[in-house]
Amino acid sequence: MGNIKQNIVIIGGMAAGCKTAARLKRISPDFNVTIIEKKSFVSYGTCGMPFFASGEIDGFYSLAKTPWGRIRDAEYFQKAKGINVLTETLVEKIDYNKKLVECLDIKNGNRFSLTFDKLVISTGAKAKKPLFPVPDFEKISTFHNPLDAKKIRELAQTGKIGKAVIIGGGSICCELAESLAGLWGIETHLVELEDRLLPTSLDKEMSRFLEKTFISNEINLHLSSRVEKVLENDEGNPVVYLINGEEIDSDYVFLCIGIEPEVELARSIGVSIGESGGISVDSQMRTNLENVWAGGDCVEVKSLITGKPDLFPYGSLANRQGRVIANSIAGLKSELKGASGAISLKVFGLITASCGLSENNAINEGFNAGVVWGSWHDRPDFHPDAKSLLGKMIYEKGTMKLLGLQLMGRGEVTRYIDVFSVLISNGATANDFLDVEHAYTPPHSSPLNPLNSLGAMAISQEEGGIKALNPLLLEQFDGNILDIREPFEISNTPLGKDAKEYPIMEYRNQINEFDKDEPLLIICQKGPRSYEAVRTFINAGFSNVQYIGGGYQFSKVII
Structure with missing residues (x-):
């Protein structure tokens, strides 16, 4: 690309640092790129640590291998990428005015300096120190x-x-x-x-x-x-x-x-540190100092929900930041708009995923939060591989702006979180959930997906008064209860509370048995039948009626 040869020094050899280096050498091969890492290895998949600890992954360096089995070590980066990598090397000081990085070779104690034209700080995060007394010993x-x-x-x-x-x-x-x-x-x-x-x-x-x-x-x-x-x-x-x-x-x-950003080196040369404790950067990952960028777990970025700077220490985000840094250094237009905080984990076969704000955090941020819950199968009920999903969506009342989503189950979970992340990043509302088009086939999904359902429930709650009760509050509910499940469902999973039992084919003929002014809670197995029944009672003049969010299946799982 005809670039003037420049020295690019990257402090930190994990996700953000290595992505920056690799991308930069691809688009600006004339640049002299050096990664400095204090550990004895680089480009290590730390998110896989629990799986190595458990024995599910065999070798220690399995988490530092390419898909074709080559260890991403100093030799690999030099020969395959043209990148200089210095491992077991500690950066002791940065002289910003002289454009020098002063280093210590941990292996032999030798000290040396590197000059830079552009500097990238990707020093990561460190474990928080406990506030309680802890002895210093090997166990x-x-x-x-x-x-x-x-x-x-x-x-x-x-x-x-x-x-x-x-x-x-x-x-x-x-x-x-x-x-x-x-x-x-x-x-x-x-x-x-x-x-x-x-x-x-x-x-x-x-x-x-x-x-x-x-x-x-x-x-x-x-x-x-x-x-x-x-x-x-x-x-x-x-x-x-x-x-x-x-x-x-x-x-x-x-x-x-917990962890906290490693920012001491950055602070020592006058890089601005934000209120969250991370390095403050703009959308191109530039710091307040000219020719100094930062990325990875040491930076704060804008939350796409609150608009405020926050910490998002995720490997997926660090890789995206590395690309933005490289493009910015090379003079290409590239921006990171912010982050929504999408996470996922799997333990004992249960997949847990979330994106955006929890209800608690939304309230603390000053949002007038509305909530709906759902319970579904991840594919049609008739399919032999169908598995249960539980979900909770948080939105802002009035604007219907999406604020957060939490999903759990043993089947298809993360695909919906991924879609939600895209929607929430673009300021979508619950109404937009109705327009989500997904690839439908019985082995993988139902005709209506959980996002379609959650959007409809939120709109009905705000516009039609079809209110959901937190499934955790079932045992605390004080009022009349109508159980519209089928007799076999009640027999298989008894409610354990006094309730009138009229299945969906019969309850409409029994509406006059209930006092219109007393609280009424309607229950079915997953929510759709009771959701529909609430509308029927509202149309009949009932003013204090609601359904259990996600149905009894949700409550039974969590209570």
């Missing part, structure tokens, strides 16, 4: 570095961990819990400060499905539990002390209380 660690996964696998393989405590309830914690308990047979305790798992992504009723899955797989949950301290006992093992007085003995403790 307590984070689960953030790939070397942590390697250590745990070696200990598990040699039978040196019989009981473990995970402090934290985020995605990596849930996957680690499955690895320890499900595949190594280790007695596992998970301690979370909030009242739910995945607290930044799920609301309580959705978390309950995940919680019950964990409990059924013999993982001991300690929710709404604050750690007071961790001490070493006389046997040389860690003990976790909770504020409520509970003590949990263990052979190993994992500190997984």
